[in-house]
Amino acid sequence: MDPIPGSRFRGTWKYVRAAVFIGFFLAIFAFAALGSFVLFAKIEGAPPVAVPQTTIFYADDGSKIGESDHGQKRYWVRLKDMSPHVIEATIAVEDRKFYEHHGFDLKRIAAAIIANIQAMAKVEGASTITQQYARNLFLTHEKTWSRKIQEALYTIRLEANYSKDQILEGYLNTIYYGHGAYGIEAAARYYFGKHASELTLSEAAMLAGIPKGPYYYSPFVNEQRAKVRQKIVLTSMVEAGYISRKEAEQAYLDKLVYVRHRQQEQPIAPYFQDVVKQQLRTKLGLDERTIELGGLRVYTTLDRRLQRIAEEQIDRIIDPHSAIQAALVAMDPRTGEVKALVGGRNYEESPFNRAVQAERQPGSTFKPFLYYAAIEQGFTPSTQLRSELTTFTFNGGRSSYTPHNYNDYYANGPITLAQALAVSDNVFAVKTLQFIGADKLVETAKALGITSKLRAVPSLALGTSPVKVIDMVAAYSTLANYGKQTEPVFIKKVVDANGNVLYEHKPESRQVLDRDAAFVTTHLMTGMFDPKLNGYTTVTGQSIADEITRPYAGKSGTTKTDSWMIGFAPQLVAGVWTGYDRGETMDRPAERQYAKQIWVHFMEQSLSGEPKQSFKPTKGVIGVYIDPQNGKLATDACPVKRKTYYLIGTEPTDYCTDHLEKKKKKKEDGKSWFEKWFPWF
Template identity: 70%
Template structure:
């Protein structure tokens, strides 16, 4: 037996002590490093969730009308909204020890490394769910050491700052399932047309296998490979104790029915309306472009899909398909101000220009209700009379003249009442009224009603010569319909972020813009366009559509050389229709001049089907009396025609009509004589 010399032993012991010392130092440094990384991860907090999420628009009934996803469909849902079967399938195949490790599975990493060394190639992955989630938080997937280091740091930050359930939720909402689909909710909708909560074992096991190779294992592209992968997932679930072998076999044999609706391009629902919503999110709510497009917002709008469909239908059916004429329609609820339907053109794919909110067109006589409201405020009444005759007006201190003309150059050449003037759309009466009360009054009233366009204080403004927006006009009519209260326009009711937090909610606010009683009288004046009792030298302007109406309406039409309008309402709904050519082409065809009215009445009648027939309820400060519509005086039994007309209390007429007294007395005398003769005949008959 050889004895080790003491010098040699001491040398060996020295190296051992050095090794132990260095190892201890390295261990301490390693522990300090680990602690430092953990502390740093805690200090830096949770990593920002930079993953884009699909923003979804909902209609008033909760149905989805659109989304913004830039080619990547992503929906964020809570973990309890995901099928437990899908969760189990994902954990079984991706990271069976997910709830046991702290972000890194060291045994799995070592096993994968040995397998790769033996094969001399990358054949086995070892990424945990947390690591994959960390990778998903990066928009780029560059295979560099810098990115891998960042990914590792993100993994630690996730584990330190989030619970396992939160990490699992994040992973399932960000993992890629192919075909531009991110997250399990989008995948469930895309592949099976159902929410993630309703996935069956067969469906869940198929989806859980896709992320390993979204293209390679897509059942829509390589169904055979996808089935092989599904089998591997089911086997993993058996090994993990989630399901029995019998359940796995049944799930594998179950034939899956895939949704194919996504392969056909769907027609957008209310695209012009959605454009307005996006604009409001940016300008009024102050959200940036990225948040709007990729923030996973849930935007709850005021749109009524049924009314939108009806509006589109009547525009399509009314306008000649070979015509290049354009159309715009806005419908809103007067009491809430909510926009229920909006069309900005006949074909969004051909033109995204929104004629409902962007175009400014001459409103014609639809501007007159604002004028007559201002006149009523200045002391006019529905019985106020003026002459209707061809008149040349001088303005600008005598330096300019203006000669308005009535439709077809028809004039009464006599006095007519204000009630007749608006019903017959008499232009001379309107300009006289405008100049009498002062041109600034109409501008002031229009601005009160929310008209945002520039208005010229000229005589022709009474006839709607200054261009305006359809949305502004409909909103102004809505205020009048709501007895002077402004409630809208409202497009967005609520906005929720991807975390389920409400970041905006509309609060109903009714600001009293106009005098309640005068607004009501104005509404009653606008019912006249459909009432033949106001016919005079010409017929009321709504006679062509009056027969199609089954309930009381108030409204006003307007026509210029290039524009045709119809705006009207019931207590439940206001709608405005504009038709015309984009490039100022004149409307020459008789049929085209009637488009706006026909679309309007068709939309209103069908849109209100099933709704109760409501009349306009009088306000407290008005009085209704029967008058002779021809002269505006109180009607008597002698008057052949009488009409219930409303006035602001104290302004109603006190003078009775005497125009038909003589005719009535003569008629009464003849009637008495006839009765006397009849009595003699009866006496003789009875005697016989």
């Protein structure tokens, strides 16, 4: 062998030295770059990992009534609340060395590069779970060098600031499983109707295979393709040592039961949920994104049973071919909690909420406010005014108004306030307003929570100023609660995605009416169901009196375009409105009975099984038996007696004498001829 010439050796050594020198500096540069990345990751700190999550709404019993998803369903569950099969299947098929690398699997990257070069196409990917999580959280899926660099930086930040379990938990809660389901919990519910913690090995393997191609590998799109992918996942689990081959074969053969054939869930109380969302905006100050995608847990006051009864009665009673609309609100007068709300007959056809948005003429349902104000001004249930066709002048005599009773029936004589409310005498109401002043009625209505603009004119006594159903029901609730006002409550508690309580309702009330006068008014309102108050016409609740089984107070109201019924028992108040959206007149007699029929059946079914409570008199009132026709104290001669309540000191002192002569004559007629001729005997 010829020795290497010295000159050639020196030249070769020169190149070796240069290579070592360059390699040394490249290594230093690489370590410096890596150190810079790590330092950058630490300085930048933990990146935020909050992702959009579905907000869920619950009824008062804790059951779910709806959720906001906008086509996307997202839930966050802890790693410990996921089936172990899900975790193992995901790691096996997506990133087998997840717990070993620091965000990048260099061997896998090299293998992917070689495979792609050999195939002259991208046939294999090398993204780790951390990289995919970074991409899902912060980046788009565009294939550019800029995006790749950003993805690497986010990956380093995740690995430097979060544990492997935290990264895996985040990944499993954000990965897309197709059909609008983001995260394993949403996927488990969507495909199998169960929680992520309940998934079997077979189900977990099926779901773990979907993210590679959410549409392509969806069992709802092509089950055969999905089964092929499931087999790959199971094989990967065997190779990773998570399961045996026998377990894999059995899991592949297990029949999967999907829930894809179920009908789309109908939203529960959609009008009610709309009000809840509005209150989240206005009362809690939450923005739209937080409400829709903040992962909130909103606990409401809705009673699902009462809501179902309300919807069923509206559907049953109103002619299905009629264009008449309806609204119903039910509240607990003691707490203000809204238990049921219907804003229309079909939410899909018309989401306009007639219970809280529409303003309609309340008709005679406004009269209890008038008579409460009158009682405060010295009127009593026995106060008499003449019921006869009357023309009233106002505006200094420049304007006139002639109210009419239903069917133009009048007593053409005096009637009591108690009877006037029971039979809904319009002339009596306007005369009362003339005595107390329209401004006093406006003041009373506003104190009761009526938010609509009210015109201080004579016809206000008959409810000609449009109002909202929710306001009217809340006002009646205040009367039922002895003048103590509680605002309508829709939300009990709001919890954020991390379990922090953002809002919790604290019961508040204030006395806005005199307790005693409120009770007297309430008792007057029981008269609409009592035939003892029949006079020149029947009481307005006569048509439903036979269907009630417990004490109620209420008032109906009818205009040409609107029909109302609002009433309450001590534990529940409900109001019903029916009418046409465009204000067409209700000409058929049956249409005018819809509100009453819906109300009485709703109340009776809702309170079925509840104790029958009466209205408990307050300390400042006294109950006496009167003759309902003249309002005087009843005697044994009076054929009809009715117990009526008064503010102490305002009760009648005169006894009825109208029937004494008749009783004496009747007694005389009953004597024998011997008794008549020999009275001394």
